[in-house]
Amino acid sequence: MSTSPDLTALDVNALTALLSAGEVSAVEVTRAHLDRIAADDATLGAYLHVDGNAALAAAAAVDEARAGGAALGPLAGVPVALKDVVVTEGVPTTSGSKILEGWRPPYDATVAERLKSAGTVLLGKTNMDEFAMGSSTENSAYRVTRNPWDPDRIPGGSSGGSSAAVAGHLAPWAIGTDTGGSIRQPAAVTGLVGHKPTYGSVSRYGLIAFSSSLDQAGPMARTVLDAAVLHEAIGGYDRRDSTSIDVPLPRLADAARAGATGDLAGLRIGVVTELGGEGHSDGYEPGVLARFGEALEVLAGLGAEIVPVSCPTFDLALAAYYLIAPSEASSNLARFDGVRFGLRVGDDGSHDLDEVMALTREQGFGPEVKRRIILGTYALSSGYYEAYYGQAQKVRTLISREFAAAFDRTDGAGVDVLVSPTTPTVAFPIGSRVDDPIAMYAADLCTLPASLAGVPAISVPCGLSEGLPVGLQVMAPGLADDRCYRVAAALEAAQDAARGHRLLDELPARTTA
């Protein structure tokens, strides 16, 4: 047993091979992760809730079923962490907010249900910016989460608990959600792969809504293949979500495997000028742009044709996003009124109904959530609606059209995918932007256009700058998520080969150094 591998360092593809061959048990895998959580999470702050006994019981059930000869799916016994925005039956779910402290939902989100029925083992619920509003996880009402690459830096957000857990080996993979970049940005700054699926391709049923027209759940993993496999496990039509698209998912894992062979001949890749390109590099760190440029050379070396593409409306994405998302949030968060669930303040007979609601919301919501509720309420107000919400929706339409034009391959023009840096900077120091919302919002500059257009986008590691991970974003037409995985896998394979190891393998060596 002394020579057994560190189970928490393996990717899921390796874990499933060991599990299905019977070389390790689900309980062993789960216990390894729980031990790691017990050792490191006090420092890392990745989790809000861990129930070790429940996890071990679920793992034991898988082992028992396997021993009994039951036909199990390939993911049976693989641990997983869920961002705390995903509703889980009987398991505390807070969305990072005090207003939901102690709430145990009576139902499972579709994503949670599908992972459960695939036999995965829930390790716990991960920390996040309150109601997914933020880019650093510092807006969590509960705890600070640290970046495993540098404990003084943020792990990204809002899915920062998930990114820290996977990068820090406290989970082999995790579910995040992405409204304006909340999967891609934390993946980028922690050296992970994170994919925001096509809007409507993963059910939103049971995700605590931030901005309904933008929210999507997606995979965060150590490899492109793992991300594709996790995406396939949670994706596909769900009749409980009216905005769910009733078409089969593309073959994502196959696309990842195909991409890993390194052949991108005939593929046209557009580099978005407005996202860090010529004349648009203000705010982008040179190291980030350097790693991005090198990655483009790698892709060209695999046969892809690299062309610049100008998308002028992308400059408007941030403004449009910060009207649409807060507007929808102001309405989505109205249900947190202290009447039916969660926190209730002032119900001592000395306050009337309106006061109880006001006190509950005053004490239950943090400053960023209040800021966005106020912003959204204003933007939807009679007399301002057209100028703000209405105008932002028009911008959104223009952004969608610009994507469509860029992806139009008739007459040989256009491109198959668009690429950009995932974030303008590497992980910034904890506390450096909390008092400057505009600087914080800028972390999502590159990820917002794909969110507004509903198209799929993946972030894949492309090296280090000043010792911190840099991510490259691949955006594809709606429903063509497979292209994201193919291109990302090609880059991953080529860079891993050149480096001689995975980027993430440099992390434990450093933390133990």
Next chain:
Amino acid sequence: MSTDRLLDFDEVATRYEPVIGLETHVELGTASKMFCGCSTTFGAEPNTQTCPVCLGLPGSLPVANEAAVAATIKIGLALGSEIASWCRFARKNYFYPDIPKGFQTSQYDEPLCVGGHLDVVVDGETHRVEIERVHLEEDTGKNLHVGGSTGRIHGADHSLVDYNRAGIPLVEIVTKPVPGAGLKAPEVARAYVTELREIVQALGVSDVRMEQGSLRCDVNISLNPVRAAEWGTRTETKNVNSLRSVERAVRYEMRRQAVVLDEGGRIVQETRHFHEDTGSTSSGRSKEEATDYRYFPEPDLVPIAADAAWIEELRAGLPELPAARRERLQQEWGISGTEMQWLANAGALGLVEQTVAAGATPGDARKWWLGDLARRANEAGSELAELAVTPAQVAELAGLVEAGTINDKLARQVLDSVLAGRGGPADVVAAQGLAVLGESDELVAAVEAAIAGAPDIVAKVQSGKVQALGALVGAVMKTTRGTADAATVKRMLEERVLSS
């Protein structure tokens, strides 16, 4: 208690013209709720027909009920509305405990049905009520205020909420302003709601039971000086939950507003509550300080795009509508248009039709429903349909009279017992021995006793003063305590006195 001073109703019209408008909510009778699979059955234990969706639990999402969309389109088609080929739901944002999500999913500037009209006849005159829109939304939960004397929120110890009703599909039918009804405005309002209810009932999409709240009205009323260029400021009276109340609410507001205007006052644009007990209205929250609902398209639902083929299929499936049915029945029953309108406005058409179907003649059925039963409903302050008597029982009653088993006077007694829940007419007659006496030994004895006891009257009759026979009939009726049939008694007396 109302302290409003009221102008005499007839006097209102000498100086003012009313403009009315109605918003009618109809709870659809679909098996499941608007956006989830919960049952809609009325009267279940509180909060037993709920799920994460209709409780607005975090993460839950709505899915629109196709049957409710179809029902709304049917209502629109019956009113001659144009059906939108593309429309959306919208969120109406406001805080109240009976709204689980903090917003009501409704429709705003893109309703499912637009335009249309409904003609109503009052006293032989047709009033056209133009329809503004018909849209689909979800109902709210119900608040129960506990511990106070009034059942209202003020003075209550605490409040409970029942979410069984939350999410039941609700259709809102909004009229355009209706000017020109003058003194008839209260009756026009009532006739409109009555007709609308008939239509919805005929379509089979709701049980439209006002007492259970499956049809509810908000009544808008304004007054302007006669021949004024502009309409006055309107009030919106809510909680008007019977046909009779619709009429009373309009009448009350006309009388109240007239006094305010007479004195040079200003009508406040506000929500008012109607009180069934006093027939009065009282001020609710002022619209001038009302919530901004911040409507925006519901991002959790996809647009409704009803294709032309589906709309035509629904149109083809529409049943005979009340106006056509009235025309047909008017001919079948051989009655005048005015008589038919009385029946319709009294909400008695269906009752009469069912009574005829149960075997009564059209004349008898109308006589009972518009006569005795209408009077009793009016006394009880309830609707005809709410009386504890079925059309089949009315037909049975008419049959007993027709057969001579009972007379009209006894029939009313029988009706009393039926209404008091003592069984059907035939059971009551049997149980209480109310049947008219035939030429029984008892009656023969009574007749002969009357003749023997009044030789002077007998002599008068025999001398040609036949009308004197009435005194003998009276004597027999008295002896038999009214259980005899007067015509029979008269014939028996004639046989004995005149033929001898």
